[in-house]
Amino acid sequence: MQLVYEPFIEICAFGFLLMITIFFFVKEKLFTTQSVFYAVFLVITLLSLALDVATAYTISYSRYILLTTNMVLNTLLFTSTLLSSVVFFLFVIALSGGIWKLQRMKVLFVILLLPFVAGIASIIVNYRTGIIFYFDRYRIYHHGPYYFKYCMLGLFYIFSGIFYTIYNRRHIPRAQIVTIFLYALLSAAAIVFQYYFPRYLMAGAFEALGLLCMYFTFQNPDTYIDGLTGIFGRSAFLVVVGQHLRWHNDSNRIITVDINSFKTINNHFGFVVGDNLIKSVVEFLQTVVTNKRSLFRIGGDQFALILSEEDSEKCVEQIRRRFKYSWSVMDNKLQLSASIAEIPAASNLFSRELLMQIIENSLLIAKESGIGSYVFVDSGIVASIKRKIKLESCLHNFEKNNCLKLFFQPIYGVRKKRIVCAEALLRMFDPELGEIPPDEFIHVAERLGLANRIGRFILKETCRFVYDNKPEKLGLESIALNLSAAECMQENYAEYIKEVLTGYPFDKSILAFEISETLAATARSRVAGIMDTLRPLGVKFSLDDYSQGYSNIQAIISLPFNAIKTDKELLWNALKSEKANTIYRHTVKMFKEMGLKVIGEGAETEQHVKFLLEHDIDYIQGFYFGKALSKEDFLDKVLKANAGSAAR
Numbered sequence: 001m002q003l004v005y006e007p008f009i010e011i012c013a014f015g016f017l018l019m020i021t022i023f024f025f026v027k028e029k030l031f032t033t034q035s036v037f038y039a040v041f042l043v044i045t046l047l048s049l050a051l052d053v054a055t056a057y058t059i060s061y062s063r064y065i066l067l068t069t070n071m072v073l074n075t076l077l078f079t080s081t082l083l084s085s086v087v088f089f090l091f092v093i094a095l096s097g098g099i100w101k102l103q104r105m106k107v108l109f110v111i112l113l114l115p116f117v118a119g120i121a122s123i124i125v126n127y128r129t130g131i132i133f134y135f136d137r138y139r140i141y142h143h144g145p146y147y148f149k150y151c152m153l154g155l156f157y158i159f160s161g162i163f164y165t166i167y168n169r170r171h172i173p174r175a176q177i178v179t180i181f182l183y184a185l186l187s188a189a190a191i192v193f194q195y196y197f198p199r200y201l202m203a204g205a206f207e208a209l210g211l212l213c214m215y216f217t218f219q220n221p222d223t224y225i226d227g228l229t230g231i232f233g234r235s236a237f238l239v240v241v242g243q244h245l246r247w248h249n250d251s252n253r254i255i256t257v258d259i260n261s262f263k264t265i266n267n268h269f270g271f272v273v274g275d276n277l278i279k280s281v282v283e284f285l286q287t288v289v290t291n292k293r294s295l296f297r298i299g300g301d302q303f304a305l306i307l308s309e310e311d312s313e314k315c316v317e318q319i320r321r322r323f324k325y326s327w328s329v330m331d332n333k334l335q336l337s338a339s340i341a342e343i344p345a346a347s348n349l350f351s352r353e354l355l356m357q358i359i360e361n362s363l364l365i366a367k368e369s370g371i372g373s374y375v376f377v378d379s380g381i382v383a384s385i386k387r388k389i390k391l392e393s394c395l396h397n398f399e400k401n402n403c404l405k406l407f408f409q410p411i412y413g414v415r416k417k418r419i420v421c422a423e424a425l426l427r428m429f430d431p432e433l434g435e436i437p438p439d440e441f442i443h444v445a446e447r448l449g450l451a452n453r454i455g456r457f458i459l460k461e462t463c464r465f466v467y468d469n470k471p472e473k474l475g476l477e478s479i480a481l482n483l484s485a486a487e488c489m490q491e492n493y494a495e496y497i498k499e500v501l502t503g504y505p506f507d508k509s510i511l512a513f514e515i516s517e518t519l520a521a522t523a524r525s526r527v528a529g530i531m532d533t534l535r536p537l538g539v540k541f542s543l544d545d546y547s548q549g550y551s552n553i554q555a556i557i558s559l560p561f562n563a564i565k566t567d568k569e570l571l572w573n574a575l576k577s578e579k580a581n582t583i584y585r586h587t588v589k590m591f592k593e594m595g596l597k598v599i600g601e602g603a604e605t606e607q608h609v610k611f612l613l614e615h616d617i618d619y620i621q622g623f624y625f626g627k628a629l630s631k632e633d634f635l636d637k638v639l640k641a642n643a644g645s646a647a648r
Contacts, residue, residue: 006200007056013205014049020208020215021046027221029293030232032239037091038219044084045211049204051077056201062139070141074133078123078150084207085157086116088187092161092180096171112160119153122146143198151191158184158191179217183210226297228275229282237296237304241345242352252345253312254355255305257285257319258363260337262301269332277329277336284322288315302363306345316340316374339366343377354389361385387433388444394430395445403430404454406461407628410637411599412620413477414613419641421619422471423514424462424481425628426454451486458482459497462511463504465631472510474638478540480512485519488526494533501537509538514565516544520555531560542599546570547587556594564591568602568622575611588615 021042028035055073058065089112126132131146162184165177172180190206224236232240241254259281266274278301289295289305296304307315319340326333341362343355358377362385366375375381398404407427413420428436445454462481465471471479487493501508513534520527520543531541540562543555548567556564566587573580591598600612603622612620629637 004060004199005056007053009205010049010053010056010201013208014046014053017042017046017049017208017211020212024215024219024221029221030224030236030239033243034091034094034239035219035221037087037094038214041084041087041091042211044080044087045204045207048077048080048084049208051080052201052204059141062135062141067135067139070135070139071127074141075123075126078126078132079120081203082116082119082123082150082154085154085187086113088183089157089161089164092164095176095180096164096168115153115156119150122150148195151195154191155188158187173218175217179210179213182213183207186210229279229297231282231286232293232296234296234298237298238352238356240293240296240306241355253307253309254343254345254359255307255312255315255319256298256341256343256359256363257303257305258299258339258367259301260339260367265334269329269334273330273332273334277327277334280327280329285319288318298359304359312342316342320374339363339369340374341366341377342375354386357389358382358385361388390430390433391436391441391444392448394428394433395441395448395450398450398454399457401430403428404457405429405630406458406465407630408465408479408634409621409628410626410634410641411480412625414618414620416475418475419625419638420475420477421512422476422479422634422638423621423628424458424465424479426458427628446486449486451484452490455484455487456496456500459500463500463506466506466510467504469631469635470506471635471638472507474635476510476638478510478512480514480542482544483513483515483519483530485516485523488515488519488523488530494530497530498533498537501534501539507538509540512540512542512562514542514544517546517548517555520559524555524558527555528559535560545601556591556596561596563597563599563618565599565601565621571600571602571608571612575607585615588617592616 024039024042028039031039051073055070055077058070058073062070122131126134126144129144131144132150133144133147134142136142161180165172165180169177186206186209187203190203194201194203224232224239226233259277262274262277265277278297281303282295282297285295285303285305286292289307290311294306296306298304305315319338323336323338326335328334341359343358343362345355362375362377362381365381366373369375377385394401394403405427407425408422409425410419411421411423412418426438426442428438428441430436445451458481462479466479490496501511515527535541541560542563542565543559543561544565545567546564547570566584570580570584570587574584575581588598597618599619599621600615600617601621603609603612603620603624605624608622609620609624626637
């Protein structure tokens, strides 16, 4: 007796999946490798559902249907169902960007597809052999001896997709992994259910549900669109660039545009004006590119265009020319400037991740070059950016890789005529980059927000140095260390310093915290609070780099400094200019009369030292008495120098 199938759930699933398919094709504009596979996946699953419903009726009423029609429809159904499993496997590979790797590994690609080829061959010869399905002489449908193997073949590709996902989980976002597992689970359950309960057609419905989950979690074309402007956003740019780098070694150029001082416009005119300005800029950029798929908004006020080498020069010139004129936005005439960077998109230069870092850094270079600057990112700039990226990576993990070391620069005491103090200074070394100048790595550390972490490291290392080596026994009066603005701005930072200091049993009067005059002038209450907390422990405070910043006398009057360190530029200018000489002489005299010690910084020659001695300086710091040394070399130098002084 012929089995009568119940396809009602499949019919509903077909209608639902058809709606999703229409939405997808109407909205999809990017057509990436991933979305192309998803589109194929949708179409094949939709076809499979339609065939499943059709064959449900043709099999149920096979006596009234031509045998040839039944055989053709069922052959197409088995082909599309198997093809759906294979496309799922390839779609999973596309999610991690592995399709281009399979293209290179042709042998592996062939091996993976051999079971599919064997399955298709079995379906083709089934018309004669009936190994998967057949109709008996009464036109009643039956499963053939290879039907179970056919089901296992579908499961093979589904579970291959699962194993591939697990193996490449680092390259696939978590939401996608969860959805892939859900789809595989539903598909596997559908195959098993259909095998044991053939009357109730539900396999297609399970697949449709899995595809729906994919659509809403990561395959919705709207996720690639920028909500404000309607053009492609940052996520779309990452996908497109990734494809360029994987599939093409071409001469395309990436033009990046950054509107300067956009935050100022938002602050002064409001966000509505700012949003309308962005829309106006986008409208202009759309006239520059012929292909609308080449324009992206990659940041709040940043845009990217992917153009051929021939079009890039004309495009850059048009953009620079337009920004010379004002922009009319809601009755406002706004004068803007833009920083532009042009980057070759050749795959032999960098990866997608590196490219995004190069874009960010090249725009910074353009901004630093001046208003409306243009930068072509050649190999030299790429090399410097790679160095910067490597430097950032080292600094992020400085505690583990030990790239930061504490050095000590000797400070000469005029009264005792020997080294009596030292300043703790940070130095950076990397096996690949070598020695990195302080001006370079400190600037990067501040930009990365690492100043607080590094300050804590310096504090602990200085305390450990004092505790382990007992420098007071070598005749040292103090070890100075800088207190940065980032540290002073931290809540309860003085309490943290106090906690660290009390953990080391040494006389705290040997420590002297140096505070820049800019910080003392701009955050006087914060500095005063820190000084009030720490002075009872015995620590001293010095005003650093006097004359470099605000030269704020009020800060000196109101804050209990023990010493003032004059900036090196003041010393060097004093030897060149009579006016500067007068300022230096009276500055030192003023501080001495206030009962403050004076440290003269920048002594590099005998002439510098002679000048400072003539002006009754208390301490002298500079290369003349030594550069910053490792703790071993510093202790050795102090031991020898002070032993020689004692002998004299």
